[in-house]
Amino acid sequence: MQFSAVRLATAMGLFAGLLSGPAMAADWSDNAIGYRYGTRFAEPYVSSDIHKHIVNFTHASGNQYGSNYLNIDVLQSDRRDDDATEAYLVYRYTLDVGKVSGKDFRFGPVRGFGLTAGVDLNTKNDPGYSSRKRMLVAGPTLMFDVPGFLNVSVLALWESNRPVGVSSRYEYDLHPMLAASWNIPLWNEKWSFEGYLNYIGAKGLNEFGGPTAPETNIDMQLMYDVSSAANLKPKSLKVGLEYQYWRNKFGNPSNVPGSTASTPMVRAEYHF
Template sequence: MKRSLTTAALAAGFILSSQAMASPMFWQNNSLTYLYGKNFAVDSGQDGREAAIQQTITFEHASGWTWGDMFLFVDHKWFNGHSGKDGRTYYGEFSPRLSLSKISGADLSFGPVKDVLVSATYERGEGRNRNYLLGPAVDLAVPGFDRLAINTYYREPDGITGKPGGQWQITPTWAITIPVGKSDILLDGYIDWVVNDAGSKSKGDYLAKNFHFNPQVKYDLGKALDYTPGKLYVGIEYDYWTNKYGVEDSSAFNTDNNVTNFIVKAHF
C-alpha cells in the first residue's frame, strides 16, 4: 500500500505539473504572513509548559487551473532563546487537487456539492518528516461561506522514514467574510483530523491519532485605511493540536499544543 500510494501521489504530481504547463491559470493569490506566539510544544525542543517564543514567516500560494486547483505553503520558524541551526526549522506542504468536473466536462454538482475532486498532499519538514496523502474531496456551496471544502486522505510516510502508515485524515477548510463598519473580518482556517493510530507501541514505530484545529480571525486593515481591500490583514491565529505530529502526549513530554498567535498577513 505504501509503495502504491507513493507512486500514485508522484504520478498525480507529474500529471498536474504537465497539465499546468499546457493550460492557463484562471487565478492566483500569494501572501506572506508573520506570526508571533509562545508556549509551543515539540518544535522548539521544549514540552510546551515553558514560555518558548516562536516566530514564523509563511509564504502561501493558491491558484486555479483548467484541471483543478493548487495550494502550497512554506513555514520558516525560529525560537527565542536558541541560536544557530538548532533554533530554526521549516515545514511545508504542496497540495494539488484534480477537478473531476473540469477534466470530464460533466456537471457533477448535487445538493450542496459543487465539485468532486482528487486531492493530493506532500508534507515536508526538517529531517525525516515527509508524508504522502491522497484521497477524494468535495467543494461545497453553503450560504455564508466564501469557501468550504472537505478533503479526505489516506496518509503514508515516505519510505525512508521507516515509520508505519495506514492513517486516515479528514481536512475541512473554510473562509467566511463578515462586514464590520467600513471594513471586513475574515474567518478562515482548517482542521487536520487524523482519525486512527498506526504502528506498534511495542516496536517503537507508533504514530498516534491527532486533531489539529487552526482558525484565523483577521481584520482587513487595508480596506479600513481606504487602500485596496483584501491585501493587508491583522488579527490572531489559534493553534490547537493534540498529539502534535502524531507524537503521543505523556507526563514526560507534552505534545498538546494550545497557542494564540498574533498575525500580520499581506497578499500580493
C-alpha cells in the first residue's frame, strides 16, 4: 500500500522535531573529503562490470542531545554506464533518549537508546532510468558499548522516485530497513574497521508494475592512518581497502542483469 499524505506529514514532523535538537553548538565534529575507485560496480539492466570514480564529503558531529551524520557521494561511471554522473546524499540525526531524559538505558552490551530520522536523495543523468530518489527514514536505534561506535537501527522507509518514462512521482509501499554502522579502532588505533550494513525489505511493485525484492547492502573498509608520514596530526589522512556487496540493488530481483554487485575498491580520505 502506498503511504498517504498523513503518514508522510507524520514522518516529516518527526524528522523536523529531531532536527531541532542539534541547533546548539556541537561538542565535537569531524569533516572528511574522500576518494575511492573500483572496476566491478554493477547497475540494474547493465550486463557488464562498471568502473567508477567516487568523491565524497562527510560530516559527523554531536552535542549533549545527539549526533549528526551527512554524506554526499558524487559517482562518475565509465562508458559501460553511459558515462553517467550520480549524486547521492544521506543525512541522519540520532537523538540520544538517555541524555535527553536523564535515564540510563544500559543493558548487556548496549550503552544507550536513540531515535533516528533522516533523508536519502539522489539524482543520476543516465538515459535509461535517470533516478530521482527521495526517501524519509525514522525509527529506534541501539548504541553498543564498543571502542569507537556501533549503532543498530530498525527504520521505516518512505520512498519515492520519478525516473524516465514515469509521468508523476511514484510512491513505493512503506517498508522496513535493519541498518548497522560502525567504526572500530584496531591495533593501537592506527587501523580501523569501518562500514555499514543495510537489509531492506521488499517495497511492493515498482513504478513499472514489476515485483521488488529484499536487498542487502554491506560496505566494509579497513583503513590505516598515514598522517605521521605526511606530518599531519593523527587521524587526518587514512588510506585503505574497501569492499561492497549489494544484492538485489535498489530492490531489483536477482533475475535482473546487474542487480548484484561484488566490488573491491581502494580508498583515501582526508579529515579536518
